[in-house]
Amino acid sequence: MAIVVTLDEMLARRKVKSRDLAAHVGITEANLSLLKSGKVKGVRFETLSAICSYLKCQPADLLAWVPDADTKDSEAPSRGEAGGLAQGD
DSSP states (O other), rough: OEOOOOHHHHHHHHHHOHHHHHHHOOOOHHHHHHHHHHSSSOOOOHHHHHHHHHHHHOGGGGGEEOOOOOOGGGGGGGGSSSEEEEETT
């Protein structure tokens, strides 16, 4: 499975420059570039929230999950199983 970052498309739709977004969010242009390219292991919710606030969008507008060709629905953990979310998380 892969998480695809679609931030570049949203920046183009909103006609926002990367440097303006980086300045507003409080991250370097280099770190924003890494995020846009998907070369990061994670993103803080605070950063994601600031990006969404500035671009007036939802996190799902910036991230997409693309399953591997060999991933089967039956392999996905259900709620409460290892890897899934249990109530109260």
